[in-house]
Amino acid sequence: MGEHSSHRERATLDMLRALGGSSRTAELANALNVSEETVRRNVKRLAGQGLAVRVHGGVFLTAQNGEPAFRARLNAQKGAKRRIGQAVAAIIPNGASLFLDTGTTSIYVAEALAARKNLTIITNSLEVAWRLGRDAAHQVMLAGGALRASDGGAYGAEAMDYLRRFTPDFAIVSVAGITAQGFGQFDAAEADLGRVMLAQARTAIAVADATKFERNAPISLGEPGQFALLVTDQPAPEPIAKAALHWGVDLHIAPPKLKDAK
Template sequence: MDDLTPRQERIMQRVRQDGFVAIDGLAEQFEVTPQTIRRDVNQLCATGLLRRHHGGAGLPSSVENVAYRARKVMQLDAKQRIARALAAEIPDQASLFVTLGTTNEEVARALLQHDGLRIITNNLNVATILTNNPTFEIILAGGVVRPRDRGITGEATIDFMRQFRVDFGITGISGIDADGTLLDFDYREVRVVQAIMAQARQFWLATDHSKFGRNAMVELGHLRELDALFTDREPPEAWQGQLRDAGVRVVVADQQ
């Protein structure tokens, strides 16, 4: 399910505000039947945006991410548009870190038309995609492979990343808290990304609109540490002021 209906968007806003919503209360608010709201909620739960509870729904778990196969298709059109916008700003002959995540896999596909990139990654999926361009040099980090998504993490990965100083560091994120804190689920992955942040001349975040207000357990950093944010919609008002104050460049992907 790539796009939410206006009612589903408003349901998500209500959940982010209150933490939990009751089916009957939503039916009354939107002047529709409880069955209609249940269908909306079931769709939102199927994509991992909500979690069902007795009589209603709440935010998904802050300790466990949505399964990788589900994430690959969630917001896919948005991820592809974000990837094209980001790739358009990467010059040929540049050096990059590319981290874990399904958005970064789309970034890798969008980079295939470039020439002479040098890419360091801890993502086996990204490395496999990038091998389709023979002009690229791909450097794969060592460490422990995570079977669920072929990500590589651990102390060896951190030490490996610290050997390089690159032009661009590109990452995704699992959630962005209301105070601008960047959040993820795996502390091992977070430590790798923090090492990359310190070694990249420009640090860019690629994330779709659904990550604003989403919970996750591990603190990665803050919006103010970004140089650029690539997304598919204008960030919600609660975050726009923070981005402006921090001087973060926001790129909203074309709808085409």
């Protein structure tokens, strides 16, 4: 930050880092013992300097070189994401085939899936491939394409063409925002890959922790009814729960305690 940045802006930035790189506005205001309006003003200034990104109801840190922001998001809501991962792993049978994307929740899904047997995983994520490819019990198919340093994902036409070769049992898509209008992403390349996965897989599962509820990620993944299931860690707000019922998307709440994978 510049030398003229205020003490409150510095405090806001430091608290965001302490909270894992992302936070709801109300949570940040409570942690700093200031009003939400003060937080919004400070976040606006941080966003103007390229240090943070404002989203509906919250904020997350940007990267200085890509990597810190991804690691911050990976560590944010870690317990919830790990529970979601184990809940998804309980749904996926041994011997299944599946897509996994580069989202941070998908990485916790990959971690939990390591206990399964004879899976075929198709992914554009180096992180997912590394976590599952070390076990000879699984076959990992890694998409090529332009590698993005910020998240270790392969993107572009080559990656999408590769994914279109497969019709797996499941697609597991880590979504950035969920509203009563549907599921969205902030990143166009991630959204493009997600649409391919949804079109090719037999069953699609959205994964997202509760901080994604009522977050307006502006790039739509298409018809929300493409998803059979949303796995999350807390009950959805009423407008989203009603919308999910209308879409035909089942809401699955991860158990509150982690269990050893079978």
